[in-house]
Amino acid sequence: MPEEVNGHAHNGTSVEETGPESFGYFSAGPSKLPHDVMLKAQKEFLNYGNSRVSVMELSHRSPEYLAINDEAIACARRLFNVPNNYKVFFMSGGGTGQFSAVPLNLLGEGKTADYVVTGTWSDKAMKEAKKYGTVNNVHPLSKFTSVPDESLWSRTKDASYLYYCDNETVHGVEFPFIPSNEGDFANVPVVADMSSNFGTRLFDINRFGAVYAAVQKNLGPAGCTVVIAREDLLGKAHKFCPQILDYDQIAKGNSVMNTPVTFSVYMTKLVMEWVEHNGGLEQMEKDSHIKSTMLYNIIDNSDGFYTSVVDKSYRSRCNVVFRLKGGDTDLESAFVSAAKKSNLLSLKGHRSVGGIRASIYNAISTPMVEKLAEFMKDFQANHST
Structure with a gap:
């Protein structure tokens, strides 16, 4: 396990660069876990309670x-x-x-x-x-x-x-x-x-x-x-x-x-x-609506740069699936690569359908979805003709 030395991990990765909001992980699963939960599990990892074992x-x-x-x-x-x-x-x-x-x-x-x-x-x-x-x-x-x-x-x-x-x-x-x-x-x-x-x-x-x-x-x-x-x-x-x-x-x-x-x-x-402790299912539902609506609004107002084939009444709040310019695979690959450089990870669509997929489960914060939304706007601005 890397040791912290002068604010940096032993493997050279900055502690600040690995914080909960330093990158967006949009994997469809296994997916991101709440940072507070990971810290608690880390604290109890070697000695759970008074058991002296993990x-x-x-x-x-x-x-x-x-x-x-x-x-x-x-x-x-x-x-x-x-x-x-x-x-x-x-x-x-x-x-x-x-x-x-x-x-x-x-x-x-x-x-x-x-x-x-x-x-x-x-x-x-x-x-x-x-x-x-x-x-x-x-x-x-x-x-x-x-x-x-x-x-x-x-x-x-x-x-x-x-x-x-x-x-x-x-x-x-x-x-x-x-x-x-x-x-x-x-x-x-x-x-x-x-x-x-x-x-x-x-x-x-x-x-x-x-x-x-x-x-x-x-x-x-x-x-x-x-x-x-x-x-x-x-x-x-x-x-x-x-x-x-x-x-x-x-x-x-x-x-x-x-x-x-x-x-x-x-x-x-x-x-x-x-x-x-964070508002129960009622709060999770509100957050899910806010996060998914944010991305779907960008898709729907992109003049066809981003497209969703899913009927609006049945769009998933948890897995936002979309294509770029109707399925331009080269552009979609460029999107995934550029997103990775911006610390927005695991956005490639499922291998059976291609495209892009942003999975925005409970542990994905609203600020991180906002970062993805801004990236989508910037990517469109830089690649529209």
Whole structure:
């Protein structure tokens, strides 16, 4: 670990140059963590409490770690206002693991699962679910630029569940509503992948049968996945469901049925506490609106220099995806290079779609988004003809 010498790190990097506002890190995930959280974790890194060892070295059966686990679950319950008839538990395997876990736990024998496919991740989830039963794509799309009107969906009345991805990081499409579970679909649980916007806005968990979120976007480092599931949906997993993916087994084991991702759970707890201490979900939602609106205003007022193909009603607040001059790849490469020189990092779009992507999760401050906005204005001024 570099030692500080006369205000500089041993490796020659200025301490001032590595502060929380010295650069903008717009990675889609793993993403930036709150600076205060990183400092607290650093302080506790070698000796957690009075344990004399790091959290990474604690036994998952130790009283110290079990307390961390219980506090993390309690914090999630407070933050997301989770009622007693829902279980909160932590799993590993990320979102991809949940693509299998959801149908293995919830897709009944001989039943159908409805999927709303609006981007890369819901498409992958649907394809995985087809391995375990019948799946219905409620409204196939030729391109991922919006959410189809709910009145046009072809839903299954007795479906085991309706699945959707609340925010698609690759295409920059976000749901502005929760799918209906009334009338003919009152008994169809809604299941949501909230990996990339979990913790950025208020929502009513009672509208869902289950939600899950891989935390490496807004709530922690890679490794931990938070699952919130209604109790009456548990205990119905397929007989061939691996124990490690069985919601009921994980919940009964209080997230420590096996050795969990202990350090990731600990960090997730710290980030959730940080959200609580900084205004909760209400403040995170306000900040998210301010930051995303700032960038979309520049895009929309650039006379076509910057373009977004996503319908304005469904633009993501967390992943601002855009092109330069309709897809000039040379200009986009120049944008990414110039941005890096200005300490604005990880702006290249997903490899499957190209372009530019600015992921502005909770830990990305408003001043840093302002710096990106000013850079975008300057870049346009210097490259317009």
